[in-house]
Amino acid sequence: MTPNNIFKIENLEKKYGERKVVDIKNIYVNNGDFFVIVGPSGAGKSTFLRLLKYLEEPTNGDIYFEGKKLSNPLDVNIQRNISMVFQRPEFLKRSVFENVEFPLWIRGKKDNEKVEKVLGQVDIGNLIREKTSSLSGGELQRLALARAMVVDPKVLLLDEPTANLDPYNVELIEKIVLNLNKAGKTIVMVTHNVFQAKRLASSAGLLLNGKLVEVGSADTFFNTPKDARVKDFLEGRMVY
Amino acid sequence: MVNNELLEIIFLTLRVSGSALAIACVLGIPFGLILGSEEFRGKKIIQLLISTGMGLPPVVVGLVVYLLLSNQGPLGTINWLFSPSGMILSQSILAFPLAAGFTSSAIAAVSPKLIIQIRSMGTTSWQEKITIFSQARNGIIAAVLAAFGRIISEVGAVMLVGGNIEGHTRVLSTAIVLETRQGKFAFALSLGFVLLGIALLANSLTYYFGGQWEK
Numbered sequence: 476m477t478p479n480n481i482f483k484i485e486n487l488e489k490k491y492g493e494r495k496v497v498d499i500k501n502i503y504v505n506n507g508d509f510f511v512i513v514g515p516s517g518a519g520k521s522t523f524l525r526l527l528k529y530l531e532e533p534t535n536g537d538i539y540f541e542g543k544k545l546s547n548p549l550d551v552n553i554q555r556n557i558s559m560v561f562q563r564p565e566f567l568k569r570s571v572f573e574n575v576e577f578p579l580w581i582r583g584k585k586d587n588e589k590v591e592k593v594l595g596q597v598d599i600g601n602l603i604r605e606k607t608s609s610l611s612g613g614e615l616q617r618l619a620l621a622r623a624m625v626v627d628p629k630v631l632l633l634d635e636p637t638a639n640l641d642p643y644n645v646e647l648i649e650k651i652v653l654n655l656n657k658a659g660k661t662i663v664m665v666t667h668n669v670f671q672a673k674r675l676a677s678s679a680g681l682l683l684n685g686k687l688v689e690v691g692s693a694d695t696f697f698n699t700p701k702d703a704r705v706k707d708f709l710e711g712r713m714v715y
Numbered sequence: 716m717v718n719n720e721l722l723e724i725i726f727l728t729l730r731v732s733g734s735a736l737a738i739a740c741v742l743g744i745p746f747g748l749i750l751g752s753e754e755f756r757g758k759k760i761i762q763l764l765i766s767t768g769m770g771l772p773p774v775v776v777g778l779v780v781y782l783l784l785s786n787q788g789p790l791g792t793i794n795w796l797f798s799p800s801g802m803i804l805s806q807s808i809l810a811f812p813l814a815a816g817f818t819s820s821a822i823a824a825v826s827p828k829l830i831i832q833i834r835s836m837g838t839t840s841w842q843e844k845i846t847i848f849s850q851a852r853n854g855i856i857a858a859v860l861a862a863f864g865r866i867i868s869e870v871g872a873v874m875l876v877g878g879n880i881e882g883h884t885r886v887l888s889t890a891i892v893l894e895t896r897q898g899k900f901a902f903a904l905s906l907g908f909v910l911l912g913i914a915l916l917a918n919s920l921t922y923y924f925g926g927q928w929e930k
Binding site for chain 2: 528530551552554555558559561563564565566567568577578581582622626
Protein backbone atom coordinates (compact mmCIF):
# COMPACT_ATOMS: atom_id res chain seq x y z
CA MET A 476 0.00 0.00 0.00
CA THR A 477 1.36 3.36 -0.98
CA PRO A 478 0.81 6.39 1.30
CA ASN A 479 -1.48 7.83 -1.35
CA ASN A 480 -4.14 5.12 -0.83
CA ILE A 481 -7.05 6.15 1.34
CA PHE A 482 -8.96 2.88 0.89
CA LYS A 483 -7.44 -0.51 0.27
CA ILE A 484 -9.73 -3.47 -0.33
CA GLU A 485 -8.61 -7.07 -0.14
CA ASN A 486 -10.72 -10.06 -1.20
CA LEU A 487 -13.92 -8.38 -0.12
CA GLU A 488 -16.97 -10.62 -0.04
CA LYS A 489 -20.50 -10.01 1.15
CA LYS A 490 -23.05 -12.81 1.17
CA TYR A 491 -26.72 -12.74 2.05
CA GLY A 492 -27.31 -16.37 2.86
CA GLU A 493 -25.77 -18.27 -0.03
CA ARG A 494 -26.09 -15.32 -2.41
CA LYS A 495 -22.81 -13.49 -2.99
CA VAL A 496 -23.61 -9.81 -3.64
CA VAL A 497 -20.09 -8.37 -3.50
CA ASP A 498 -16.93 -10.18 -4.55
CA ILE A 499 -14.07 -7.73 -5.11
CA LYS A 500 -10.50 -8.93 -5.15
CA ASN A 501 -8.02 -6.08 -4.69
CA ILE A 502 -8.52 -2.42 -5.38
CA TYR A 503 -7.27 0.88 -4.05
CA VAL A 504 -8.88 4.28 -3.88
CA ASN A 505 -6.32 7.06 -3.97
CA ASN A 506 -6.41 10.21 -1.92
CA GLY A 507 -8.16 12.93 -3.89
CA ASP A 508 -9.72 10.50 -6.39
CA PHE A 509 -13.21 10.80 -7.77
CA PHE A 510 -13.80 7.09 -8.08
CA VAL A 511 -17.06 6.13 -9.74
CA ILE A 512 -18.48 2.64 -9.89
CA VAL A 513 -21.08 2.13 -12.56
CA GLY A 514 -23.29 -0.88 -12.96
CA PRO A 515 -26.87 -1.94 -13.41
CA SER A 516 -29.41 -2.09 -10.59
CA GLY A 517 -28.78 -5.02 -8.29
CA ALA A 518 -25.08 -5.23 -9.18
CA GLY A 519 -24.08 -4.66 -5.54
CA LYS A 520 -23.13 -0.99 -5.82
CA SER A 521 -24.97 0.25 -2.72
CA THR A 522 -23.81 -2.75 -0.70
CA PHE A 523 -20.24 -1.94 -1.70
CA LEU A 524 -20.61 1.62 -0.37
CA ARG A 525 -22.22 0.39 2.85
CA LEU A 526 -19.27 -1.97 3.30
CA LEU A 527 -16.81 0.92 2.87
CA LYS A 528 -18.70 2.77 5.61
CA TYR A 529 -18.85 -0.46 7.63
CA LEU A 530 -22.61 -0.15 7.97
CA GLU A 531 -22.50 -3.79 6.94
CA GLU A 532 -19.77 -6.19 7.93
CA PRO A 533 -18.00 -8.09 5.14
CA THR A 534 -18.51 -11.85 5.11
CA ASN A 535 -14.86 -12.22 4.12
CA GLY A 536 -11.94 -9.95 3.30
CA ASP A 537 -10.61 -6.69 4.64
CA ILE A 538 -11.02 -2.97 4.13
CA TYR A 539 -8.29 -0.55 5.18
CA PHE A 540 -8.84 3.16 5.68
CA GLU A 541 -5.61 5.16 5.78
CA GLY A 542 -3.81 1.93 6.57
CA LYS A 543 -6.10 0.98 9.46
CA LYS A 544 -8.10 -2.21 9.11
CA LEU A 545 -11.80 -1.62 9.65
CA SER A 546 -13.52 -3.81 12.20
CA ASN A 547 -16.82 -4.02 13.99
CA PRO A 548 -17.78 -1.81 15.77
CA LEU A 549 -16.18 0.79 13.56
CA ASP A 550 -13.97 3.31 15.34
CA VAL A 551 -16.05 6.49 15.74
CA ASN A 552 -13.14 8.64 14.56
CA ILE A 553 -12.91 6.71 11.29
CA GLN A 554 -16.71 6.80 10.94
CA ARG A 555 -16.62 10.58 11.32
CA ASN A 556 -14.03 10.98 8.57
CA ILE A 557 -16.26 9.25 6.02
CA SER A 558 -19.55 10.96 5.18
CA MET A 559 -22.19 9.24 3.15
CA VAL A 560 -25.05 10.59 1.05
CA PHE A 561 -27.72 7.95 0.72
CA GLN A 562 -29.89 7.37 -2.32
CA ARG A 563 -32.98 7.91 -0.16
CA PRO A 564 -31.82 10.21 2.61
CA GLU A 565 -33.82 10.33 5.81
CA PHE A 566 -33.97 13.34 8.08
CA LEU A 567 -34.72 14.18 11.67
CA LYS A 568 -38.14 15.70 12.35
CA ARG A 569 -36.48 19.06 12.82
CA SER A 570 -35.66 22.12 10.75
CA VAL A 571 -33.25 22.23 7.81
CA PHE A 572 -30.76 24.08 10.03
CA GLU A 573 -30.96 21.51 12.83
CA ASN A 574 -30.49 18.63 10.42
CA VAL A 575 -27.24 20.11 9.15
CA GLU A 576 -26.19 21.10 12.65
CA PHE A 577 -26.74 17.53 13.89
CA PRO A 578 -23.40 16.02 12.69
CA LEU A 579 -21.61 18.98 14.28
CA TRP A 580 -23.53 18.46 17.52
CA ILE A 581 -22.43 14.83 17.78
CA ARG A 582 -18.84 16.04 17.48
CA GLY A 583 -19.40 18.72 20.11
CA LYS A 584 -18.62 21.42 17.53
CA LYS A 585 -21.80 23.41 16.91
CA ASP A 586 -21.11 26.21 14.45
CA ASN A 587 -24.00 28.31 13.12
CA GLU A 588 -21.89 30.11 10.54
CA LYS A 589 -20.63 26.87 9.08
CA VAL A 590 -24.17 25.51 8.79
CA GLU A 591 -25.34 28.67 7.05
CA LYS A 592 -22.34 28.62 4.70
CA VAL A 593 -22.87 25.00 3.66
CA LEU A 594 -26.60 25.52 3.13
CA GLY A 595 -25.72 28.48 0.93
CA GLN A 596 -23.30 26.32 -1.06
CA VAL A 597 -26.05 23.84 -1.88
CA ASP A 598 -28.42 26.71 -2.65
CA ILE A 599 -31.00 26.15 0.08
CA GLY A 600 -29.87 28.93 2.37
CA ASN A 601 -33.33 30.46 2.05
CA LEU A 602 -34.92 27.33 3.55
CA ILE A 603 -32.84 27.32 6.72
CA ARG A 604 -35.80 27.55 9.14
CA GLU A 605 -38.13 25.27 7.16
CA LYS A 606 -39.14 21.81 8.29
CA THR A 607 -37.67 19.10 6.08
CA SER A 608 -41.20 17.86 5.33
CA SER A 609 -41.80 20.97 3.23
CA LEU A 610 -38.78 20.43 0.92
CA SER A 611 -38.86 19.00 -2.61
CA GLY A 612 -36.90 15.90 -3.65
CA GLY A 613 -34.06 17.94 -5.11
CA GLU A 614 -33.87 20.19 -2.07
CA LEU A 615 -33.79 17.16 0.22
CA GLN A 616 -30.95 15.63 -1.75
CA ARG A 617 -29.01 18.89 -1.53
CA LEU A 618 -29.75 18.98 2.19
CA ALA A 619 -28.31 15.47 2.47
CA LEU A 620 -25.19 16.70 0.70
CA ALA A 621 -24.94 19.70 3.04
CA ARG A 622 -25.28 17.39 6.05
CA ALA A 623 -22.42 15.27 4.73
CA MET A 624 -20.22 18.25 3.81
CA VAL A 625 -20.59 20.29 6.97
CA VAL A 626 -18.17 18.14 8.98
CA ASP A 627 -15.44 18.47 6.36
CA PRO A 628 -14.86 14.71 5.98
CA LYS A 629 -11.86 13.16 4.26
CA VAL A 630 -14.10 11.00 2.10
CA LEU A 631 -17.57 11.42 0.65
CA LEU A 632 -19.49 8.31 -0.34
CA LEU A 633 -22.32 9.07 -2.75
CA ASP A 634 -25.00 6.49 -3.44
CA GLU A 635 -26.83 7.50 -6.64
CA PRO A 636 -27.04 11.08 -5.35
CA THR A 637 -29.02 12.40 -8.30
CA ALA A 638 -31.35 9.47 -9.02
CA ASN A 639 -34.82 10.74 -9.98
CA LEU A 640 -33.81 14.40 -9.91
CA ASP A 641 -34.52 17.03 -12.56
CA PRO A 642 -31.67 18.41 -14.74
CA TYR A 643 -31.31 21.59 -12.64
CA ASN A 644 -30.68 19.61 -9.44
CA VAL A 645 -28.45 17.12 -11.24
CA GLU A 646 -26.27 19.89 -12.61
CA LEU A 647 -26.13 21.69 -9.27
CA ILE A 648 -25.17 18.58 -7.32
CA GLU A 649 -22.56 17.58 -9.91
CA LYS A 650 -21.04 21.06 -9.73
CA ILE A 651 -20.87 20.92 -5.93
CA VAL A 652 -19.25 17.49 -5.76
CA LEU A 653 -16.78 18.36 -8.50
CA ASN A 654 -15.76 21.46 -6.56
CA LEU A 655 -15.36 19.40 -3.42
CA ASN A 656 -13.14 16.98 -5.30
CA LYS A 657 -11.09 19.84 -6.73
CA ALA A 658 -10.66 21.10 -3.18
CA GLY A 659 -9.07 17.76 -2.28
CA LYS A 660 -11.92 15.57 -1.05
CA THR A 661 -11.83 11.92 -2.01
CA ILE A 662 -15.16 10.88 -3.47
CA VAL A 663 -16.48 7.40 -4.10
CA MET A 664 -19.73 7.39 -6.01
CA VAL A 665 -21.93 4.62 -7.36
CA THR A 666 -24.37 5.25 -10.18
CA HIS A 667 -26.06 3.48 -13.06
CA ASN A 668 -25.76 6.69 -15.08
CA VAL A 669 -22.81 6.28 -17.46
CA PHE A 670 -23.01 9.87 -18.70
CA GLN A 671 -22.80 11.23 -15.20
CA ALA A 672 -19.90 8.92 -14.41
CA LYS A 673 -18.10 10.21 -17.47
CA ARG A 674 -18.65 13.83 -16.43
CA LEU A 675 -17.35 13.33 -12.89
CA ALA A 676 -14.93 10.43 -12.57
CA SER A 677 -11.16 10.56 -12.34
CA SER A 678 -11.16 6.77 -12.11
CA ALA A 679 -13.94 4.29 -12.67
CA GLY A 680 -14.98 0.66 -12.59
CA LEU A 681 -17.86 -1.53 -13.70
CA LEU A 682 -19.58 -3.72 -11.13
CA LEU A 683 -21.50 -6.68 -12.49
CA ASN A 684 -23.08 -9.29 -10.24
CA GLY A 685 -20.92 -8.12 -7.36
CA LYS A 686 -17.64 -8.39 -9.31
CA LEU A 687 -15.54 -5.50 -10.55
CA VAL A 688 -14.92 -6.45 -14.15
CA GLU A 689 -12.59 -3.55 -14.95
CA VAL A 690 -11.12 -0.63 -13.05
CA GLY A 691 -8.94 2.12 -14.41
CA SER A 692 -8.41 5.79 -14.98
CA ALA A 693 -11.49 7.56 -16.34
CA ASP A 694 -9.77 8.11 -19.66
CA THR A 695 -8.92 4.43 -20.16
CA PHE A 696 -12.16 3.12 -18.73
CA PHE A 697 -14.47 5.26 -20.84
CA ASN A 698 -12.43 5.55 -24.03
CA THR A 699 -10.44 2.35 -24.42
CA PRO A 700 -11.95 -0.31 -22.13
CA LYS A 701 -10.32 -3.72 -22.35
CA ASP A 702 -13.27 -5.81 -21.22
CA ALA A 703 -16.00 -6.31 -23.81
CA ARG A 704 -18.70 -6.13 -21.09
CA VAL A 705 -17.53 -2.62 -20.15
CA LYS A 706 -17.72 -1.58 -23.78
CA ASP A 707 -21.23 -3.03 -24.05
CA PHE A 708 -22.38 -1.35 -20.84
CA LEU A 709 -20.96 2.03 -21.85
CA GLU A 710 -22.69 1.77 -25.19
CA GLY A 711 -26.01 0.96 -23.60
CA ARG A 712 -26.17 -2.72 -24.51
CA MET A 713 -27.47 -5.20 -21.97
CA VAL A 714 -24.62 -7.02 -20.32
CA TYR A 715 -26.51 -8.54 -17.39
CA MET B 716 -68.76 18.24 52.02
CA VAL B 717 -67.03 21.45 53.00
CA ASN B 718 -64.63 23.29 50.74
CA ASN B 719 -61.59 22.44 52.85
CA GLU B 720 -62.36 18.78 52.57
CA LEU B 721 -62.78 19.09 48.82
CA LEU B 722 -59.44 20.86 48.53
CA GLU B 723 -57.86 18.14 50.64
CA ILE B 724 -59.25 15.48 48.28
CA ILE B 725 -58.04 17.36 45.21
CA PHE B 726 -54.60 17.85 46.75
CA LEU B 727 -54.33 14.16 47.68
CA THR B 728 -55.51 13.13 44.21
CA LEU B 729 -52.80 15.26 42.64
CA ARG B 730 -50.17 13.99 45.07
CA VAL B 731 -51.03 10.32 44.61
CA SER B 732 -51.54 10.52 40.84
CA GLY B 733 -48.53 12.76 40.27
CA SER B 734 -46.23 10.54 42.31
CA ALA B 735 -47.50 7.37 40.65
CA LEU B 736 -47.13 8.93 37.21
CA ALA B 737 -43.59 10.10 37.98
CA ILE B 738 -42.56 6.65 39.21
CA ALA B 739 -44.21 4.87 36.26
CA CYS B 740 -42.56 7.21 33.76
CA VAL B 741 -39.12 7.31 35.37
CA LEU B 742 -39.03 3.51 35.28
CA GLY B 743 -41.25 2.81 32.28
CA ILE B 744 -39.85 5.21 29.68
CA PRO B 745 -36.20 4.06 29.91
CA PHE B 746 -37.45 0.47 30.05
CA GLY B 747 -39.49 1.09 26.89
CA LEU B 748 -36.51 2.78 25.24
CA ILE B 749 -34.36 -0.31 25.78
CA LEU B 750 -37.18 -2.67 24.82
CA GLY B 751 -37.87 -0.76 21.61
CA SER B 752 -34.28 -0.30 20.47
CA GLU B 753 -32.24 -3.27 21.68
CA GLU B 754 -32.27 -6.91 20.68
CA PHE B 755 -31.77 -9.43 23.47
CA ARG B 756 -32.84 -12.90 24.54
CA GLY B 757 -36.31 -13.04 26.05
CA LYS B 758 -37.38 -9.75 24.43
CA LYS B 759 -40.54 -11.27 22.94
CA ILE B 760 -41.60 -12.65 26.31
CA ILE B 761 -41.07 -9.27 27.99
CA GLN B 762 -43.05 -7.57 25.20
CA LEU B 763 -45.86 -10.06 25.76
CA LEU B 764 -45.83 -9.43 29.52
CA ILE B 765 -45.85 -5.65 29.00
CA SER B 766 -48.73 -5.90 26.52
CA THR B 767 -50.66 -8.03 28.99
CA GLY B 768 -49.80 -5.58 31.75
CA MET B 769 -51.34 -2.75 29.73
CA GLY B 770 -54.71 -4.33 30.34
CA LEU B 771 -54.18 -5.32 33.99
CA PRO B 772 -57.51 -5.26 35.89
CA PRO B 773 -57.10 -2.60 38.63
CA VAL B 774 -58.99 -4.64 41.23
CA VAL B 775 -56.61 -7.56 40.72
CA VAL B 776 -53.61 -5.26 41.16
CA GLY B 777 -55.33 -3.74 44.18
CA LEU B 778 -55.92 -7.19 45.66
CA VAL B 779 -52.32 -8.32 45.12
CA VAL B 780 -50.91 -5.08 46.58
CA TYR B 781 -53.41 -5.38 49.47
CA LEU B 782 -52.16 -8.90 50.22
CA LEU B 783 -48.52 -7.79 49.97
CA LEU B 784 -49.06 -4.85 52.33
CA SER B 785 -51.41 -6.52 54.81
CA ASN B 786 -50.07 -7.39 58.25
CA GLN B 787 -49.56 -11.00 57.21
CA GLY B 788 -48.05 -10.05 53.85
CA PRO B 789 -44.34 -9.94 52.99
CA LEU B 790 -44.36 -6.11 53.04
CA GLY B 791 -46.63 -5.78 56.06
CA THR B 792 -43.94 -4.21 58.22
CA ILE B 793 -43.72 -1.04 56.14
CA ASN B 794 -47.29 -0.11 57.13
CA TRP B 795 -48.39 1.15 53.72
CA LEU B 796 -51.84 -0.45 53.70
CA PHE B 797 -54.60 2.21 53.81
CA SER B 798 -52.02 4.92 53.19
CA PRO B 799 -51.27 7.20 50.22
CA SER B 800 -47.95 5.36 49.76
CA GLY B 801 -49.81 2.09 49.17
CA MET B 802 -52.10 3.84 46.69
CA ILE B 803 -49.09 5.27 44.85
CA LEU B 804 -47.54 1.79 44.71
CA SER B 805 -50.64 0.19 43.21
CA GLN B 806 -51.14 2.99 40.68
CA SER B 807 -47.47 2.88 39.65
CA ILE B 808 -47.84 -0.85 38.97
CA LEU B 809 -50.91 -0.16 36.84
CA ALA B 810 -49.30 2.66 34.86
CA PHE B 811 -45.81 1.20 34.38
CA PRO B 812 -46.77 -1.19 31.52
CA LEU B 813 -48.51 1.66 29.70
CA ALA B 814 -45.50 3.96 29.95
CA ALA B 815 -43.12 1.17 28.92
CA GLY B 816 -45.34 -0.33 26.21
CA PHE B 817 -46.24 2.90 24.42
CA THR B 818 -42.62 4.12 24.64
CA SER B 819 -41.37 0.85 23.22
CA SER B 820 -43.85 1.05 20.31
CA ALA B 821 -42.91 4.69 19.63
CA ILE B 822 -39.19 3.86 19.59
CA ALA B 823 -39.70 0.81 17.39
CA ALA B 824 -41.65 2.99 14.93
CA VAL B 825 -38.63 5.23 14.24
CA SER B 826 -37.47 4.40 10.71
CA PRO B 827 -34.61 1.82 10.73
CA LYS B 828 -33.17 3.63 7.69
CA LEU B 829 -33.00 6.86 9.67
CA ILE B 830 -31.25 5.05 12.53
CA ILE B 831 -28.64 3.66 10.10
CA GLN B 832 -28.11 7.13 8.64
CA ILE B 833 -27.77 8.66 12.11
CA ARG B 834 -25.27 5.94 13.03
CA SER B 835 -23.37 6.53 9.80
CA MET B 836 -22.59 10.07 10.98
CA GLY B 837 -20.50 8.65 13.80
CA THR B 838 -22.84 8.94 16.78
CA THR B 839 -21.86 7.35 20.04
CA SER B 840 -24.29 4.83 21.47
CA TRP B 841 -25.74 7.45 23.85
CA GLN B 842 -26.10 10.09 21.16
CA GLU B 843 -27.93 7.58 19.00
CA LYS B 844 -30.33 6.73 21.85
CA ILE B 845 -31.02 10.38 22.68
CA THR B 846 -31.70 11.13 19.00
CA ILE B 847 -34.04 8.17 18.57
CA PHE B 848 -35.80 9.23 21.77
CA SER B 849 -36.30 12.75 20.42
CA GLN B 850 -37.65 11.37 17.13
CA ALA B 851 -40.19 9.31 19.06
CA ARG B 852 -41.27 12.22 21.27
CA ASN B 853 -44.92 12.29 20.10
CA GLY B 854 -45.31 8.62 20.91
CA ILE B 855 -43.63 9.14 24.28
CA ILE B 856 -46.00 12.01 25.06
CA ALA B 857 -48.82 9.59 24.23
CA ALA B 858 -47.24 7.10 26.65
CA VAL B 859 -47.24 9.68 29.46
CA LEU B 860 -50.84 10.67 28.72
CA ALA B 861 -51.97 7.04 28.60
CA ALA B 862 -50.30 6.37 31.96
CA PHE B 863 -51.86 9.51 33.42
CA GLY B 864 -55.29 8.57 32.07
CA ARG B 865 -55.02 5.17 33.65
CA ILE B 866 -54.05 6.61 37.04
CA ILE B 867 -56.44 9.52 37.30
CA SER B 868 -59.52 7.49 36.40
CA GLU B 869 -58.69 4.46 38.48
CA VAL B 870 -60.96 3.42 41.37
CA GLY B 871 -60.60 -0.30 42.07
CA ALA B 872 -57.02 -0.47 43.28
CA VAL B 873 -57.02 2.76 45.30
CA MET B 874 -60.30 1.77 46.92
CA LEU B 875 -58.88 -1.60 48.01
CA VAL B 876 -55.41 -0.42 49.03
CA GLY B 877 -56.35 3.04 50.31
CA GLY B 878 -59.68 2.19 51.86
CA ASN B 879 -61.26 5.57 50.98
CA ILE B 880 -60.63 6.92 54.48
CA GLU B 881 -61.89 10.47 54.93
CA GLY B 882 -59.07 12.94 55.36
CA HIS B 883 -56.44 10.32 54.78
CA THR B 884 -56.84 8.29 51.57
CA ARG B 885 -59.95 9.68 49.91
CA VAL B 886 -59.27 10.82 46.37
CA LEU B 887 -61.59 12.21 43.70
CA SER B 888 -62.44 8.90 42.05
CA THR B 889 -63.22 7.13 45.33
CA ALA B 890 -65.12 10.17 46.60
CA ILE B 891 -67.30 10.08 43.47
CA VAL B 892 -68.15 6.43 44.18
CA LEU B 893 -69.01 7.26 47.80
CA GLU B 894 -71.17 10.29 46.95
CA THR B 895 -73.01 8.32 44.28
CA ARG B 896 -73.74 5.49 46.72
CA GLN B 897 -75.15 8.05 49.14
CA GLY B 898 -77.38 9.42 46.42
CA LYS B 899 -75.60 12.80 46.24
CA PHE B 900 -75.54 12.76 42.48
CA ALA B 901 -75.11 16.50 41.94
CA PHE B 902 -72.04 16.58 44.15
CA ALA B 903 -70.67 13.37 42.63
CA LEU B 904 -71.10 14.95 39.22
CA SER B 905 -69.32 18.13 40.27
CA LEU B 906 -66.43 16.04 41.59
CA GLY B 907 -66.44 14.38 38.19
CA PHE B 908 -66.07 17.77 36.52
CA VAL B 909 -63.13 18.60 38.80
CA LEU B 910 -61.53 15.31 37.77
CA LEU B 911 -62.14 16.10 34.11
CA GLY B 912 -60.70 19.58 34.61
CA ILE B 913 -57.50 18.10 36.06
CA ALA B 914 -57.26 15.69 33.14
CA LEU B 915 -57.80 18.53 30.65
CA LEU B 916 -55.17 20.69 32.34
CA ALA B 917 -52.64 17.85 32.43
CA ASN B 918 -53.21 17.05 28.75
CA SER B 919 -52.95 20.70 27.76
CA LEU B 920 -49.68 21.12 29.65
CA THR B 921 -48.28 17.96 28.10
CA TYR B 922 -49.22 19.09 24.59
CA TYR B 923 -47.84 22.57 25.27
CA PHE B 924 -44.48 21.36 26.50
CA GLY B 925 -44.40 18.65 23.83
CA GLY B 926 -44.94 21.36 21.21
CA GLN B 927 -42.25 23.55 22.72
CA TRP B 928 -39.84 20.65 22.61
CA GLU B 929 -40.57 20.16 18.93
CA LYS B 930 -39.69 23.76 18.00
